[in-house]
Amino acid sequence: MQLLLRGFIFRVIFTGIGFLIGLIIAKLAGASQFGTLSLIIVNAALIHIITGLGTDAAIVWHGVAGENYGRNKIFSFTIITAAIQLLFFYIIAILGYLFLGHTLLGSSYELRIFFAEIVYFTGLVLMDKFLSLYYSQHEAKLCNKILSFVAGLLLFVVLVIWLIKPAYIVDYPIWIYSLFVFIPSFILALYFIIKFNPAFKNISQEEMRSFSSFSFIVLITNLIQFVAFRADYWLISIYYDHTSVGVYAQASKFAQLLWLIPGVLAGLLIPALKNTDQKLSDSKFISLCRVSFYIHVALTVLLIVAALIIYKFFLPSIYFNGFLSLVIMTPGYLIFTIATLLAAYFSANRLLKINLIGSILCCVLMILLDLLLIPSLSYKGAAIANLTAYPITTAYFVFSSMSITNVSFKDFFAIQRSDFDLFSGKVLISDNPIT
DSSP states (O other), rough: OSSOOHHHHHHHHHHHHHHHHHHHHHHHHHHHHHHHHHHHHHHHHHHHHHHTTTHHHHHHHHHOOOOOOOOHHHHHHHHHHHHHOOOOOHHHHHHEEEEEEEEOOOOOOOHHHHHHHHHHHHHHHHHHHHHHHHHHTTTTTHHHHHHHHHHHHHHHHHHHHHHOOTTTHHEEEEHHHHHHHHHHHHHHHHHHHHHHHOOOOOOOOOHHHHHHHHHHHHHHHHHHHHHHHHHHHHHHHHOHHHHHHHHHHHHHHHHHHHHHHHHHHHHHHHHHHSSSSOOOHHHHHHHHHHOOOOOOOHHHHHHHHHHHHHHTTTOOOOGGGHHHHHHHHHHHHHHHHHHHHHHHHHHHOOOHHHHHHHHHHHHHHHHHHHHHHHHHHHHHHHHHHHHHHHHHHHHHHHHHHHHHTTTTGGGGTSSOOGGGGGGGSSSOOSSTTTT
């Protein structure tokens, strides 16, 4: 099946390997340490959004927008924003550890965790910045192939460690995950510099204003959206403990597998929708939404069955406490797959206010429901909040898109014969044919 871009399958492989490594860490390190790691990931993502200022989306959008933003200029903007972002984090991380006595992301008192957090955040920034840079140059296949190949090698290393010296994974789970993020991102950045030999270019004030105006709304939207998605982690850690966070985090990671395909597609849609040579039409985009939804209905059933098997035969028994939460939240995650694709469509067409309003709606609903339900129901309450907030937010995105795409509500769900063209290879390939 050839959907949109040839790099799609490689991105799915990379993300899937990340899930497997997380699963191994959850099994060997236990729910408490896995909960701590999950909080580090969440806190790093929040700081990344704030310090990133929405520049990742701006890099992709401007890179595919036209000839005014060539490779060298986009590369220069990428390096500048990455350097500023990392410098800011290093300063606050060092000051926090010196004066507060604990790490910024995980509140650990250990120096080794401090350095692991530095490595993790550096990899996170490089990963997102250079993914955006590759995507802006229509090199999705190339970068995702690199990521999947390196991730495969790292998974092999982790499996060898598990067989020979599993205590390393038990004692250093944060380092294991940090290196899994840092090593592929470093290789990705190094390969781009070696292959394309980019040069630094001056960016005019007008160009900087264009970047900034796009980035600001994206920043606010991403920040609100992130709080909506992960406020439950923080509230569970406040009302309960890291073990409860670990149990809920594992259930969430299962549910988030439903966002794997639409999440990858969302990252690739802007280049596809903005590609002047082979532009993805609105009709094909709606067709993609329909097919994606029904594929995910089937995947939901498989996910629940696979999760049940993993809970019973692989993970420690304490994680099974989160299985009911997984069953409750999964329909909400399923329906939200449509919103994920629509948000990418709005971003590609610079309809950023729709994304902003949708994010605010989701955030308000999620936080209110979390505050009401988590204190008494723990992670089951968080699951009910997901089940309620995600479908309502998706309905807003669908109704907002109807007047723009000239389709009705049922068009998002009524399968048509032309939808099967998506499996024929006739849909655009918005990737460099020479890579």
